[in-house]
Amino acid sequence: MRLASAELVDSREILPGQWLQAYHAPDLAVGSRAGQFVHVRTGDFSGLVLRRPFSLNTTDPATGIVTLHFRVVGRGTEWFTRLRPGDAIDLLGPLGRPFEVDPRSQHLLLIAGGLGIAGVRMLADEAIRAGRQVTLLFGAASARDVYPSSLLPDEVEYVVATDDGSLGHHGFVTELVTGYEAWADQAFACGPTPMLAALAQLVAGRRDRLGVAKLGRKRGGGKTVAAGSPAARRKSFLQVSMEQNMGCAVGACLGCVVMTTSGTPQRVCREGPVFAYDEIAWEGGW
Ligand code: FES
Secondary structure, three states, rough: EEHHHHHHHHEEEOOEEEEEEEEEEEEOOOOOOOEEEEOOOOOOOOOOOOOOOEEEOEEOOOOOOOEEEEEEOOOOHHHOOOOOOEEEEEEEOOOOEEOOOOOOOEEEEEEEEEHHHHEEEEEHHHHHHOOEEEEEEEEOOOOOHHHOOHHHHOOEEEEEEEEOOOOOEEHHHHHHHHHHOOOEEEEEOOHHHHHHHHHHHHHOHHHHHHHHHHHHHHOOOOOOOOOOOOOHHHHEEEEEEEOOOOOOOOOOOOOOOOEEOOOOOOEOOOOOEEEHHHHHOOOOOO
């Protein structure tokens, strides 16, 4: 974790109320991994002194550019939209634990709901650089909220679902998953908790027939690993990035705790935000 100064390079509204900003932050662009996030200090101190957590949307070690994708939800995030190229902010990060990809996985299924795209977007870049195939399933309320395909690498297969049927599949993005589960070696999701709970329910009970579990059986992957460890997450068919309100983002305030199936509360900012789907106690969501 580092405190880094970042200079705004580009800022634009890519969807209604959603902004994509590019910062020159070479200290963060190197060494950060998909699934991690930064805590950004707002310059609006009118009672809003808390930093804001943003997923690392993309990082480019060659240029030192880091992009952040966020929704304006109040004065703190609105302040960022008034920044101009050349303005500087400070970022604390990278924070949290990243997604873990099994080295044998060749086919990655990414599933995003709304702004959850920011949580998995960087994984697409990492996977393509490593020669893997990526399909991204994206769900939104309607066509006006659909993430622009022009912001994705050409190599990504992009499949859209909208609640009102105005673009792509008419229905929830979770309804698309069964069409890809035989193809996918692993799946990685970020979005609203009900979406993640629905995915977890879909996968539960079929874990031995899905993706990386099949690979593990073939190659003698029966070794037990500690629950909650990076190795356990790497073996999981489905990893989820939890969206949770955060205060300190460094493990001190306990404001971001989720309950796990082991009965142990876990901090999303420190032990997460990425978890294996079966680590989380999805209360009422199964
Ligand atoms: S946000 Fe404070 S412990 Fe996670």
